[in-house]
Amino acid sequence: MILVQLGLYFALLSLLTFGGLGPVIPEMQRYIVDVKGWMTPGDFMQLFAVAQTVPGPNVLVTSLIGYRVAGVPGSIVALLALCLPTAAIAWAVSGLRERFRESPWRGVIQRALAPLLVGLMFAAGYTIATPHAPDWRLWLIALGTAAGMLTTRVNPVWLLAGGAVLGGILL
Amino acid sequence: MVRTAGAANRLDSIVPTPPRTLWELFLGFLSIGARSFGGVLPAAHTIMVEKRRWLTPADFVETCALCQILPGPNIGNASIVLGRRWFGISGAVVAFLGLFALPYLWVLTLAMLYMHWGAHPSVSAVVTGAGAAGAGLFIATAVKLGRPIAGKPGALALIAGCFVLVAIARMSLVIVMPIALTVGILFSARGRL
Numbered sequence: 523m524i525l526v527q528l529g530l531y532f533a534l535l536s537l538l539t540f541g542g543l544g545p546v547i548p549e550m551q552r553y554i555v556d557v558k559g560w561m562t563p564g565d566f567m568q569l570f571a572v573a574q575t576v577p578g579p580n581v582l583v584t585s586l587i588g589y590r591v592a593g594v595p596g597s598i599v600a601l602l603a604l605c606l607p608t609a610a611i612a613w614a615v616s617g618l619r620e621r622f623r624e625s626p627w628r629g630v631i632q633r634a635l636a637p638l639l640v641g642l643m644f645a646a647g648y649t650i651a652t653p654h655a656p657d658w659r660l661w662l663i664a665l666g667t668a669a670g671m672l673t674t675r676v677n678p679v680w681l682l683a684g685g686a687v688l689g690g691i692l693l
Numbered sequence: 694m695v696r697t698a699g700a701a702n703r704l705d706s707i708v709p710t711p712p713r714t715l716w717e718l719f720l721g722f723l724s725i726g727a728r729s730f731g732g733v734l735p736a737a738h739t740i741m742v743e744k745r746r747w748l749t750p751a752d753f754v755e756t757c758a759l760c761q762i763l764p765g766p767n768i769g770n771a772s773i774v775l776g777r778r779w780f781g782i783s784g785a786v787v788a789f790l791g792l793f794a795l796p797y798l799w800v801l802t803l804a805m806l807y808m809h810w811g812a813h814p815s816v817s818a819v820v821t822g823a824g825a826a827g828a829g830l831f832i833a834t835a836v837k838l839g840r841p842i843a844g845k846p847g848a849l850a851l852i853a854g855c856f857v858l859v860a861i862a863r864m865s866l867v868i869v870m871p872i873a874l875t876v877g878i879l880f881s882a883r884g885r886l
Contacts, residue, residue, distance in 0.1 A: 538870050539764045544831055547868035548859045568817065571824035572807050578726045578796025579733055585797060589804040597801060603794070608765025609773045613785060615763065616774035631762055633886040634877030636838065637848040638870070641833035643857025645757040648860040651828035660825040667829025672836060675815065682826045689822010690815060 524592050525599050527558075532584055532603035539608065540635055543580045545642030548649040550587070560591045563653035571648055573683060583606065659692045709749050711779050715787045718780065721745055722772055722791030733768040747775075768792065847885040851877055 539546050547570070555563050569590060573583035573653060581604050588600025651664040666688075667681045712718040721740055728736045734757065741747045748756070769792065775791045776788030801831035810816045842848040856872055880886045 534867065537764050539766070540864050541761070542766065544834070546866060547831075548863075551741045552829050552863055552865065564817075565852070567824040568716050568807070568811060571827055572821045573800065574823065574827050576796055576800045576803065577728065578793070578799075579768055581766045581769070582793075582800045585800045586804050586807075590808075594801070597797075597804065601797065605765065605769050605789070605793075608763060608770060609789065612760065612763055612765065612770035612773040613777060615759070617778050618728070618759070628758070628762065630878060630881045634874060634881040635762075636842055637851035638855055638873050638877055640835050640839040640842070640848075641774065641852040641873075642859060642866075643831050644852070644856045645860035647828040647832035647835065648856070649828075650831065651825050656697065660821070660828075662827035663822055663825035664832060667826040668832040668836065669829075671830060671833035679831055681830065682823050684829075685826020685829070686819045686823040690819045690827065693818035693821055 525595055528588060528591060528596055529599045529603040532588075532600050533607050536604045536607045538566050539581075539604070544646050547646040548642070550584075551649055554587060554591070561587075565590070567650055567653045592624060659683040663688050663692075707746060707750065709746055711747050712745070715780055715783060717745075718776060718784060719787050719791040721747065722788045723794060725768070726792045727795045733766075735770065737768055741775075842883070842886065847880040847886060851880070851886075 535546055535553075538549070551563065551590070554560050555566050561569075566587075569586045570583060573580070573586050576582050582601065584600040584604045585597040588596035588598070589597075592599070599662065609655050647664060647668070651660045653660075663685045667685055670676060670681050671678060705834045712721060725733065725736050725740045727740075736764075737751060742750055742753050756771055756774060759773060760767045763770050763816065769789065772788035772792045773785045776784035776786070778784075780787070807820075809819065817886060839852060855869065859866060877886065
């Protein structure tokens with residue numbers, strides 16, 4: 523039963539994943555933690571952190587969540603549910619490449635999506651860094667990492683490692 | 694994906710050679726999945742345009758543009774679109790499986806390790822710190838994407854609205870997204886964005 527719920531939810535969510543998985547992170551956390559109570563917000567944050575060390579499409583965080591909720595079957599159901607509906611759409615429109623290039627709607631939709639995705643990415647940062655009550659230590663790590671990313675050209679992997687070290691010292 | 698114009702032109706002038714067998718298609722997407730630390734698209738470009746020469750740079754950009762406007766993981770969409778173009782449905786399935794095979798096995802291994810060690814207090818502190826740093830990367834991405842549109846009042850209103858409704862009011866995205874997208878398209882079609 524839990525597999526069916528997991529599958530249906532991620533299938534619905536997949537239709538909202540414009541611009542990658544980041545913008546839907548707050549929604550995933552809301553459903554899995556607040557609505558279903560399948561894990562604590564702290565667990566969700568930790569799974570998100572673990573998923574960052576995986577190469578490949580960032581949708582794989584769904585496999586981690588699925589595994590936590592329902593084992594190996596959960597990991598497969600979550601990943602397929604998140605990918606297949608949009609794969610079907612991609613299949614259907616894959617012949618439209620030529621016509622799409624000329625379409626004025628391309629620009630209209632891209633400009634409409636941009637501010638939405640920016641607002642949702644801020645929401646994702648806030649939601650992940652605030653699993654329980656606001657905690658200055660987590661915000662310090664998050665804002666420090668953001669500043670590092672924006673002002674230097676250092677590889678993000680080192681910023682994540684820095685966050686891990688700070689977490690070990692502060693938390 | 695920063696390429697010099699010279700390099701792009703040189704690659705553009707080469708006649709692309711699409712994969713000849715499903716096995717070749719599988720191996721190509723397998724290596725994209727395996728080497729895509731820090732972004733899948735640069736890896737996809739390296740494999741499909743520079744190494745295997747399946748696509749010209751212009752063709753790659755167009756395919757990506759189509760996939761970015763669709764929901765779903767861009768590169769997952771690209772595996773379906775390209776697999777279908779070259780081999781029909783078996784190509785779409787093979788490219789998709791190749792892309793996800795290695796990262797999935799990796800994530801499963803990590804999940805098992807985490808279940809075993811995650812409850813340990815010092816592991817938990819380090820992982821939580823990395824999670825907060827990941828939140829910081831989202832914030833940095835939002836700032837980068839937001840800078841070019843921050844001068845427009847309509848864009849700022851949409852950014853703030855989405856943030857408050859989703860992060861603070863914790864409304865479902867199933868409700869917020871259709872409304873925000875409708876407003877965004879109305880603004881955008883009237884030249885306000």
